[in-house]
Amino acid sequence: MALTRQQQDELKHIMESRCLALADEIRAGASRARDESADTLASGHLDSGDAAVADQIVDLDNAELLRDVRELRELEAAQARLGAGSFGQCIDCQKEIGYPRLRAQPAAVRCVECQRTYESTHAHPATPKL
Numbered sequence: 499m500a501l502t503r504q505q506q507d508e509l510k511h512i513m514e515s516r517c518l519a520l521a522d523e524i525r526a527g528a529s530r531a532r533d534e535s536a537d538t539l540a541s542g543h544l545d546s547g548d549a550a551v552a553d554q555i556v557d558l559d560n561a562e563l564l565r566d567v568r569e570l571r572e573l574e575a576a577q578a579r580l581g582a583g584s585f586g587q588c589i590d591c592q593k594e595i596g597y598p599r600l601r602a603q604p605a606a607v608r609c610v611e612c613q614r615t616y617e618s619t620h621a622h623p624a625t626p627k628l
């Protein structure tokens with residue numbers, strides 16, 4: 499691993515504080531989603547418009563929640579890689595992922611080039627090619 503001890507410590511710190519923030523968001527989001535469903539059930543006289551809005555709010559919360567949970571899992575995996583010494587290596591080309599990229603995106607598993615290739619081949623499968 500080409501990262502210096504100091505860079506590793508810095509990334510570890512970034513990931514730890516990000517994990518704590520995410521855990522807080524997930525806890526808050528989960529209890530908010532519970533409160534909203536409880537309110538919806540308790541009021542019992544929603545017309546269809548209100549119900550649709552309430553559903554949208556819950557869906558939106560769930561989408562955020564899922565994103566947070568996924569990011570937290572990715573960060574935990576990244577922390578495990580850091581501990582195991584395999585951190586910062588691109589899973590596609592095995593080259594080192596640059597430190598600036600890791601700082602911005604500690605859970606990154608690909609270098610910038612491979613990520614770009616990956617996104618252009620996987621992210622928009624529905625895009626028609628002329």
Ligand SMILES: [Zn+2]
Binds near residue numbers: 591
């Ligand atoms: Zn790569």
